[in-house]
Amino acid sequence: MQIQTVVTQPFSDQKPGTSGLRKKVRVFQQAHYLQNFVQSIFDILDIPANATLTVGGDGRFYNKEAIQIIIKMAAANGFARVMVGQHGILSTPAASNIIRKYQTFGGIILSASHNPGGPDDDFGIKYNTDNGGPAPEKITDAIFANSKQISQYKIAALPDVDLTAIGSTTLDGFVVEVIDAVRDYADLMASMFDFPAIQRWLASGYRIKFDAMHAVTGPYAKEIFIHRLGAPADSLMHCEVSENFGGGHPDPNLTYAEDLVKVAYGTLSPDFAAASDGDGDRNMILGKHFFVTPSDSLALIAANAKLIPAYAKGLSGVARSMPTSGAVDRVAAKLGIACFETPTGWKFFGNLMDAGKVTLCGEESFGTGSDHVREKDGLWAVLCWLNLLAATGESVESLVRKHWQAYGRNVYSRHDYEGVPTEQANAVMANVKAQFNSLPGQVFGSYTVNTVDDFSYTDPVDGSISTGQGLRILFTCGSRIVIRLSGTGTEGATIRIYLEAFTEDPAQQQLDAQEALAELITVSHQISQLPQLTGRQQPTVIT
Numbered sequence: 273m274q275i276q277t278v279v280t281q282p283f284s285d286q287k288p289g290t291s292g293l294r295k296k297v298r299v300f301q302q303a304h305y306l307q308n309f310v311q312s313i314f315d316i317l318d319i320p321a322n323a324t325l326t327v328g329g330d331g332r333f334y335n336k337e338a339i340q341i342i343i344k345m346a347a348a349n350g351f352a353r354v355m356v357g358q359h360g361i362l363s364t365p366a367a368s369n370i371i372r373k374y375q376t377f378g379g380i381i382l383s384a385s386h387n388p389g390g391p392d393d394d395f396g397i398k399y400n401t402d403n404g405g406p407a408p409e410k411i412t413d414a415i416f417a418n419s420k421q422i423s424q425y426k427i428a429a430l431p432d433v434d435l436t437a438i439g440s441t442t443l444d445g446f447v448v449e450v451i452d453a454v455r456d457y458a459d460l461m462a463s464m465f466d467f468p469a470i471q472r473w474l475a476s477g478y479r480i481k482f483d484a485m486h487a488v489t490g491p492y493a494k495e496i497f498i499h500r501l502g503a504p505a506d507s508l509m510h511c512e513v514s515e516n517f518g519g520g521h522p523d524p525n526l527t528y529a530e531d532l533v534k535v536a537y538g539t540l541s542p543d544f545a546a547a548s549d550g551d552g553d554r555n556m557i558l559g560k561h562f563f564v565t566p567s568d569s570l571a572l573i574a575a576n577a578k579l580i581p582a583y584a585k586g587l588s589g590v591a592r593s594m595p596t597s598g599a600v601d602r603v604a605a606k607l608g609i610a611c612f613e614t615p616t617g618w619k620f621f622g623n624l625m626d627a628g629k630v631t632l633c634g635e636e637s638f639g640t641g642s643d644h645v646r647e648k649d650g651l652w653a654v655l656c657w658l659n660l661l662a663a664t665g666e667s668v669e670s671l672v673r674k675h676w677q678a679y680g681r682n683v684y685s686r687h688d689y690e691g692v693p694t695e696q697a698n699a700v701m702a703n704v705k706a707q708f709n710s711l712p713g714q715v716f717g718s719y720t721v722n723t724v725d726d727f728s729y730t731d732p733v734d735g736s737i738s739t740g741q742g743l744r745i746l747f748t749c750g751s752r753i754v755i756r757l758s759g760t761g762t763e764g765a766t767i768r769i770y771l772e773a774f775t776e777d778p779a780q781q782q783l784d785a786q787e788a789l790a791e792l793i794t795v796s797h798q799i800s801q802l803p804q805l806t807g808r809q810q811p812t813v814i815t
């Protein structure tokens with residue numbers, strides 16, 4: 273095989289964020305940009321002989337070109353084989369499954385997840401280790417360090433590989449195996465859930481609607497919901513994959529999944545509706561005219577896990593990211609299992625799952641998952657709900673209301689201020705931090721500040737420490753405000769304000785979250801001075 277060594281210059285901006293490196297497509301299209309980052313990954317790996325690399329992406333614009341480059345660089349850097357999804361596509365949880373099932377030496381996932389796609393929008397890349405999970409911080413830090421001093425990369429002079437047909441091609445001893453992107457994943461789901469019960473539930477006349485948002489889960493949803501579970505074809509919407517997600521923003525929330533929201537809140541609303549994001553790891557769950565917050569979804573799945581065959585023996589423990597509501601903590605306390613609080617981002621759950629400390633994990637950002645893979649998993653969450661609906665015969669709303677009655681309700685909302693100039697966003701954070709000494713004991717309306725901190729986490733498995741993970745203002749009544757900056761955006765800054773109040777009072781439980789949190793929202797503005805410092809009166813997105 274002819275291997276070229278190409279001389280290159282480092283780029284200074286290749287620091288992976290919450291979930292890999294995300295930039296505008298045009299940034300990735302600069303000469304050597306992608307290659308530098310890929311080489312920076314390969315250079316930290318001790319690639320064994322006969323190693324296989326899993327490669328796949330969410331199918332967004334530039335996916336095809338990037339995959340060809342990565343295949344050639346994998347060949348030049350000592351991999352013996354790549355396993356790549358047909359057409360270069362693998363959902364993020366499906367890629368995690370492939371890495372684990374075929375024990376490959378990690379994988380490269382091409383996705384900017386919930387960010388829009390297309391020539392003027394976003395692209396992303398991340399490395400997952402051989403446990404199937406996103407590389408932990410010590411690895412992403414090492415990749416970033418390499419990227420700042422790289423001087424050359426290696427690429428094989430191979431022709432482009434045809435990724436349209438399933439099968440294996442050998443090029444100068446290097447094997448490219450194009451695999452069915454869906455089958456292994458659908459088999460895994462069938463092994464975990466009570467498919468016959470869900471089939472019967474659907475056949476008895478319950479209606480569902482799944483919105484793939486023109487993104488990667490389309491083919492997965494067809495196979496699972498239509499072919500394997502027998503749902504009628506009109507149960508799906510936006511399931512044709514497109515390179516720019518139909519021009520939309522493939523983020524399953526009440527703002528961006530508005531077509532589905534209209535259906536769920538319409539006159540002929542289905543019994544269950546759900547959506548997933550660009551790369552298939554997020555989920556939004558809706559009932560008839562009813563929205564389930566991701567934090568409640570996690571808690572409810574945990575509370576009822578024994579009804580799902582894969583978890584019939586119970587859970588070893590649960591974990592949630594710090595900004596996620598404490599609803600699952602209450603379930604864990606009742607079940608007598610451990611509950612861990614980690615920084616934002618799925619990479620922090622991997623060690624806990626590998627050590628057998630937790631079975632279920634979740635984030636408020638529409639991410640839920642379990643130790644069946646090492647990524648959050650949108651369709652898995654949908655199947656959890658379908659399994660629970662089929663097993664109980666209850667509606668989505670009644671399951672949630674009964675949960676609140678039993679455990680109390682953590683009223684919760686996240687307010688995002690997108691596209692804020694970086695200096696203004698930093699000023700908001702600095703302003704809150706500057707008050708750290710004076711805030712404890714201060715009274716704001718009916719709220720008294722108890723403690724404040726900048727969240728830091730010590731990994732209980734490997735002892736690694738992550739600091740600066742979000743500013744927390746904790747009140748004496750148990751309510752809290754969390755403020756942090758997004759690590760997945762590609763333009764300006766996004767300020768996220770997370771608001772949480774707990775209520776056992778059944779009357780309060782019926783209130784709309786924005787109403788119930790109105791005073792806390794005002795307090796968050798008073799303390800952060802966000803309106804004054806950014807000129808923003810209203811958030812861009814409320815979830």
Ligand code: VG1
Pocket residue numbers: 290291384385386387549553554593616617618635636637639757758759760761768
């Ligand atoms: C956001 C979410 C975080 C999630 C991450 C990746 O990060 O808040 O919970 O893990 O996106 O999700 P940030 O730093 O922007 O708040 V995905 O579906 O984009 O890979």
Ligand code: CO
Pocket residue numbers: 385386549550551552553554
């Ligand atoms: Co995603």
